[in-house]
Amino acid sequence: MKILHLKLGTKIAMLSFLLVLLSVFLAGVIIVNQISDKMEKEIGHRAMAIARTVAQLSEVQENLSKSEGSKVIQPLAERIRLATGVEYIVIFNMEKTRYSHPYLDRIGTVFNDGDEELSLQRKEYLSQAVGVLGPSIRAFVPVLADEGTRQVGVVAVGILVPTIREIISTIKTELYSSILIGLILGGLGSFYLASNIKKNMFSLEPNEIARMLEERVAIFQAMDDGVVALDMENRITVINEKACRIVGISEKEVGCRLKELPAFNALNDLLVANDPTETTELILNNTWVFVDFLPVRVKEQIVGRVITLKEKTEVRKMAEELTGVKTFIEALRVQNHESLNKLHTIAGLIQLGKADQARDYIYRVTEEQQEVTRFLSSKIRYPNVAGLLLGKYNRGKELKVDVLFDPDSNLSELPEGFDSSTLTIILGNLLENAMEAVVGSKLSEVHCRIKYEHHELVLSVEDTGSGISSENQAKIYQWGFSTKGNGNRGIGLSLVKQTVDLLGGTIELESGKWGTRFGVRIPLNKIQA
Known part of the structure; x- marks a missing residue:
């Protein structure tokens, strides 16, 4: 058997329309039941009023005790029945003998429907029963004579109850038109709801949405x-x-x-x-x-x-290699700038005819540059670290800051798992901060030392600046904190602290009016890859 697969919009429209149809049907049933209840109450009140009126008639009260009383009571009851439009008015005495009835052959017979006993005890009430003419509501009212001191009989007035079909037939125009309008509005609303939901779902079916979700999740996780x-x-x-x-x-x-x-x-x-x-x-x-x-x-x-x-991992290595290249480029740029200045100085001395001074100046500059290059080449084995130090040295020359390296500095070997490029993060940020701290000072010096002590790699950067206040010392490692303004400031020392912590090391800070010294100690046996 082939299963019919409907589209989501069709399913929503059908479901909504069925709900509207069910709602309209239930509303119709409730309305008809309410009309039926109200009609029964109205019929009861009407029957009771007619029965009370008949029971008050003197002709009825006086003739119920007479054997020939039906000749007076029957015509009277029939006139009232025809005038009021009720189905029947039955009057019987205390022995239940009928004195009136729509059917003449029932006069003189015993009223024995089973719901009349309370009326013989001077009580009036309504009762529902199925009589000769069909289901009806009838009112029982006792007939009292001698100014209400003696009961002589009972008046029973019956009015047929309309069936549900008769009620619907009475209000069919209004009922059918209301149902039709409700169904039309419900149908239109159902199709609008279905189209709106489909539009919000980008006109996709549930299986298409499920497939797209699975694909997106798979891509996302991959x-x-x-x-x-x-x-x-x-x-x-x-x-x-x-x-x-x-x-x-x-x-x-x-x-x-x-x-x-x-x-x-x-x-x-x-x-x-x-x-x-x-x-x-x-x-x-x-x-x-x-x-x-x-x-x-x-x-x-x-x-x-x-x-x-x-x-x-690999991204870090590539980035740090690029950083090393950038450092070399920066060093070459600064060196080129310094070389141009020195060439201008030499050219000026030659033009002034001071050839000896020019020659001495050339020897002095060449010796100084070669000495720094020779020192870094021999003491620092790793090119990216040596390039960083040379770049900072030349950068210091440009800023009128003397960057001095401790003669005992040495970086000959690092254990396996220690990435030498990590040192560029620590040294680069410490040296840059130190140079910025001494720019414009009377004594503009930055001292750097790298050496091994008791299975520890010790890095020390000291400047001759104005120092760091005790209040700021507690904040300098916070991300974004800087005493030099906003922007991309306040990141360097935070990175240094994170790097040292990851390597299991410590940072020592000493500061005063003489300047500031950062000491970093990294245990070689705790370095993480």
């Missing part, structure tokens, strides 16, 4: 980068497996805010401090990651952001 989607309250709405692995959480954490998850502390601090838009380097769950931020827009309104997490 991404090589970690992806975390946040709402405007920094609550996680979506996270893929790679992001869970990087930060060490499960997908059950979806719905939590970043501040509720310790693994996201560094990221949450960054979001609270400012609204980042550039790629940032952070440590999450003891893992170096590059973090990118992208706003999520729905109909041109920002409703959240997507954060991508890239592990700093």
Whole structure:
């Protein structure tokens, strides 16, 4: 048997129309029942009023005790019945003998329908019964003579109850027109609802939506980068497996805010401090990651952001190699600038006829540059670190800052797993901060030392600046904190602190009016890959 597959819009329209049809039918049944109830109450009141009127007639009261009383009572009852339009008026005495009835052959017979007993006890009431003429509501009223002191009989007035079919036939025009209007409006509303829902679902069927969702989830989970989607309250709405692995959480954490998850502390601090838009380097769950931020827009309104997490593995190596190349380029640029200045000095001395002074100046400059280059080449084995130091030395020359290297400095060997490029992060930021601290000072010197002490790699950078206040010393490692203004400031020392912590090392800070010294100690036996 072939199963008929209907489209979603058709199913919604049919379901909505069936609901409307059921509602209209139930409403019709309720209305007819209410009309029936009201008609029964009205019939009861009418029958009771007629019965009371008849029971008050003196002709009835006086002739119920006479054997020939039906000759007076029957014509009277018939006139009233015809005038009021009721189905029957039956009057019987205390022995239940009928004195009136629409059918003459019933006069003189005994009234024995079973619901008349209470009326013989001077009680009036309504009763529903199926009589000779059909189902009816009848009112029983006792006939009292001698000013109400003696009961002589009972008046029973019956009015036939209309059937449901008769009620519907009475109001069929109004009922059918109401049902028709309801069905038309319901049908139009059903098709509009179905089309509107289909439009909001981009005219896709449920199986198509399910397939697209499965594909999107598969693509999302297959991404090589970690992806975390946040709402405007920094609550996680979506996270893929790679992001869970990087930060060490499960997908059950979806719905939590970043501040509720310790693994996201560094990221949450960054979001609270400012609204980042550039790629940032952070440590999450003891893992170096590059973090990118992208706003999520729905109909041109920002409703959240997507954060991508890239592990700093091959990307880190490539970036740091590029950083080393950039350092060499910067060193060459500064060196070229210095060389031009020196050439101008030499040309000026020659033009002034001071050839001896020009020759001495050439020897002195050449010897100084060769000495620094020779020192770094022999003491620093790793080219990216040597290039960084040479670049900072030449950068110092440009800023009128003397960058001095301790003669005992040595970086000959690093254990396996220690990335020499990591030193460029630490040394680069410390040297740059130190040079900025002494620019414009009377004594503008920066001292740098790299050596081994008791299975530790010791890095020391000291400047002759004005020092760091005790209040700022507690804040300098906070992300975004800087005494030099806003912008991209306040990141260097935070990165240094994160890097040293990851390597299991410590940072010592000494500062006073004489200047500032940063001492970094990294235990060689605790270095992490």
